[in-house]
Amino acid sequence: MPLTPHGRTDSNGRSDSNGRGGAVGLSVVGTGEEPDEGNAGTSSAETEAEAGAEAGAEAEAESGTETGAGAGAGSGDPPADAGELERVLAELLAFLRRRITGDYTVDEHGFDVDLTEHVVAPLLRPIYRSYFRVETRGLENIPDRGGALVVSNHSGTLPLDALMTALAVLDHHPAHRHLRMLAADLVFAVPFLAPLARKTGNTLACHADAERLLGAGHLVGVWPEGFKGIGKPFSERYKLQRFGRGGFVSAALRSGAPIIPCTVVGAEEIYPMVGNARTLARVLGLPYVPITPTFPWLGLLGLLPLPSKWIIEFGEPVDTSQYTAAAAEDPMLVFELNDRIRETIQHTLYGLLMQRRSVFF
Amino acid sequence: MRPRRVLVTGVSRPLGAEMALALAADPEIVDVVGVDTIAPAEDLGRTQFVRVDIRNPLIAKVISTAAIDTVLHLSVLATPLGAGGRAAMKEINVIGTMQLLAACQKAPGVRKLVVKSTTSIYGSSPRDPALFTEEMEPRGFPGGGYAKDAVEVEGYVRGFGRRRPDIAVTVLRLANVLGPGVDSPLARYLDLPVVPTVLGFDPRIQLLHAEDAMAVLMKATREDHAGTFNVAGDGVLLLSQAIRRAGRPPLPIPFPAIGSLGNIARRLRLVDFSSEQLGFLAHGRAVDTTKLKEVFGYVPRYSTVATFDSFVHDRELRFTIDHELVERVEHGLRGLLAGHRPAGTSR
Numbered sequence: 152m153p154l155t156p157h158g159r160t161d162s163n164g165r166s167d168s169n170g171r172g173g174a175v176g177l178s179v180v181g182t183g184e185e186p187d188e189g190n191a192g193t194s195s196a197e198t199e200a201e202a203g204a205e206a207g208a209e210a211e212a213e214s215g216t217e218t219g220a221g222a223g224a225g226s227g228d229p230p231a232d233a234g235e236l237e238r239v240l241a242e243l244l245a246f247l248r249r250r251i252t253g254d255y256t257v258d259e260h261g262f263d264v265d266l267t268e269h270v271v272a273p274l275l276r277p278i279y280r281s282y283f284r285v286e287t288r289g290l291e292n293i294p295d296r297g298g299a300l301v302v303s304n305h306s307g308t309l310p311l312d313a314l315m316t317a318l319a320v321l322d323h324h325p326a327h328r329h330l331r332m333l334a335a336d337l338v339f340a341v342p343f344l345a346p347l348a349r350k351t352g353n354t355l356a357c358h359a360d361a362e363r364l365l366g367a368g369h370l371v372g373v374w375p376e377g378f379k380g381i382g383k384p385f386s387e388r389y390k391l392q393r394f395g396r397g398g399f400v401s402a403a404l405r406s407g408a409p410i411i412p413c414t415v416v417g418a419e420e421i422y423p424m425v426g427n428a429r430t431l432a433r434v435l436g437l438p439y440v441p442i443t444p445t446f447p448w449l450g451l452l453g454l455l456p457l458p459s460k461w462i463i464e465f466g467e468p469v470d471t472s473q474y475t476a477a478a479a480e481d482p483m484l485v486f487e488l489n490d491r492i493r494e495t496i497q498h499t500l501y502g503l504l505m506q507r508r509s510v511f512f
Numbered sequence: 513m514r515p516r517r518v519l520v521t522g523v524s525r526p527l528g529a530e531m532a533l534a535l536a537a538d539p540e541i542v543d544v545v546g547v548d549t550i551a552p553a554e555d556l557g558r559t560q561f562v563r564v565d566i567r568n569p570l571i572a573k574v575i576s577t578a579a580i581d582t583v584l585h586l587s588v589l590a591t592p593l594g595a596g597g598r599a600a601m602k603e604i605n606v607i608g609t610m611q612l613l614a615a616c617q618k619a620p621g622v623r624k625l626v627v628k629s630t631t632s633i634y635g636s637s638p639r640d641p642a643l644f645t646e647e648m649e650p651r652g653f654p655g656g657g658y659a660k661d662a663v664e665v666e667g668y669v670r671g672f673g674r675r676r677p678d679i680a681v682t683v684l685r686l687a688n689v690l691g692p693g694v695d696s697p698l699a700r701y702l703d704l705p706v707v708p709t710v711l712g713f714d715p716r717i718q719l720l721h722a723e724d725a726m727a728v729l730m731k732a733t734r735e736d737h738a739g740t741f742n743v744a745g746d747g748v749l750l751l752s753q754a755i756r757r758a759g760r761p762p763l764p765i766p767f768p769a770i771g772s773l774g775n776i777a778r779r780l781r782l783v784d785f786s787s788e789q790l791g792f793l794a795h796g797r798a799v800d801t802t803k804l805k806e807v808f809g810y811v812p813r814y815s816t817v818a819t820f821d822s823f824v825h826d827r828e829l830r831f832t833i834d835h836e837l838v839e840r841v842e843h844g845l846r847g848l849l850a851g852h853r854p855a856g857t858s859r
Contacts, residue, residue: 256817
């Protein structure tokens with residue numbers, strides 16, 4: 152297939168021109184890490200400093216600032232643009248002050264933009280760029296403004312695919328939109344996960360929340376396979392599960408928001424789930440407890456995902472503005488659209504898998 | 513219908529007293545009758561105070577003698593601290609409401625009923641939608657305390673509305689009210705020098721300024737707005753954020769331990785930490801106020817954040833973490849940075 156690599160560089164070039172962080176490395180397929188080094192270096196230094204900052208914010212004001220600043224200055228990198236460094240540190244200080252004094256706003260869903268943009272996204276960015284070397288295509292299918300519903304396949308035991316999709320849109324879409332994700336209620340019952348989920352833009356996957364977000368003109372992400380998709384055994388990889396009851400379709404119909412199918416390749420291989428500790432899962436009240444070749448055998452080390460190479464492709468939007476809100480009450484239409492979107496994603500999956508040379512490159 | 517003779521229950525509590533005063537100041541209102549089980553602490557103007565327990569059938573006589581046309585039911589208690597225990601609180605809330613409604617049903621002159629309820633009837637659970645609208649049912653039914661009482665009270669009020677369709681019934685579901693004179697469990701809780709929180713959770717909370725609560729109750733009394741309305745300030749605050757804004761250190765406590773700690777706090781009469789409030793501290797709650805703004809026609813003057821800030825300001829909360837100090841430290845460090853710049857460029 153001589154066309155494949157060519158096609159890839161093409162789409163890379165496009166996603167790069169959109170890129171905010173200037174991910175130069177992605178244009179060279181397979182050796183993405185080397186030219187990326189300089190960038191990755193700065194971003195991880197930032198991340199460290201900010202991670203320290205967040206810890207500091209939680210614990211103690213002044214000492215936290217000092218260690219955070221110290222870490223940032225200590226790992227100051229070769230280009231050493233002093234003005235730049237000063238700007239970064241000043242921003243860091245301002246961020247810390249906001250966190251300590253509570254001077255930030257969260258929206259009614261609990262979304263904390265300040266925390267998401269300054270702590271969570273910088274932490275995920277190196278994973279996105281250097282670890283999974285995510286290649287994002289079709290971002291032009293996401294509108295710059297207004298409500299839209301991104302519907303994606305779900306896989307990988309832990310929902311890293313959702314995080315990477317959100318980061319792809321935030322970093323590489325020209326409008327830098329936040330993807331507001333719809334999550335299962337289990338997420339909001341788990342300590343530590345629950346507040347983090349809300350702060351990073353998740354809300355409960357229910358009609359009321361989906362329609363409220365779409366109506367307010369947000370970009371909403373939904374993974375209709377749910378636990379059936381993310382917790383499926385490795386042997387069933389890239390086989391789409393049932394797409395729920397089509398709730399997302401009726402939400403989109405009611406709000407007149409376009410549906411954008413999204414296909415993620417690579418996330419299936421990060422934690423190959425070869426078994427499921429059912430009894431333990433039942434005791435813990437979880438939908439599944441994965442057994443992978445490394446987990447739980449290697450303990451915490453087993454939690455390290457395999458560094459597969461990812462492709463995220465946003466497909467052509469399905470326009471729903473031609474239907475009236477009453478269409479949402481027509482189960483036939485809802486099922487039909489549901490199946491159509493599922494088929495689209497499944498076909499894109501097969502296509503991308505054909506193009507993929509190997510799992511890891 | 514303009515109210516002429518108004519009955520206010522729970523008039524010895526701050527909100528009731530303020531409402532009675534405000535109604536008494538209105539020359540169009542002929543009579544204001546206030547009832548409660550204890551004597552009011554402050555002067556209620558021309559309000560006639562009748563010391564009567566609404567659990568007693570005597571209330572019917574008060575209504576008929578004074579020819580009451582509007583009943584403002586404010587005596588649904590939020591905390592057992594002032595009532596003398598949970599059992600007494602439930603008596604006052606539920607049996608009291610039943611008696612009052614029974615009396616109203618028999619009184620042909622009554623044209624309007626305004627009931628103060630609470631948004632805690634929606635409960636707090638991880639399966640809650642981000643915002644509750646008035647039509648939504650609670651996901652987790654409130655297990656006890658104020659919320660359960662309020663659910664029962666609203667149930668009786670709905671039944672009453674069916675039996676007397678000629679009476680305009682307004683139910684106002686107020687979010688947590690904070691204000692200069694308000695002594696609520698939440699106010700006491702936020703007033704603690706170290707604020708205990710549930711480890712691993714950070715609820716969204718919504719507040720209502722006492723002035724807005726007053727204004728909404730007043731509007732409901734003066735005008736006819738039958739129906740149920742959520743009343744809350746715009747926006748939400750995260751509990752962690754509120755604690756930071758108040759300059760308090762939080763004290764995260766694991767879920768199992770916080771229950772027993774709550775019991776001790778209740779014994780000491782510090783704060784009322786009932787199970788329903790624990791759910792609130794873990795999962796929080798927020799409501800949609802579109803209906804209040806568009807149908808009822810009132811836009812709260814204070815947002816949730818403004819309510820909280822004015823609460824912090826009014827109470828003169830002693831800042832454990834001084835915000836000015838934090839700002840000074842930031843300025844100092846930035847100055848230090850700028851001072852180091854020449855050194856940085858020469859490198």
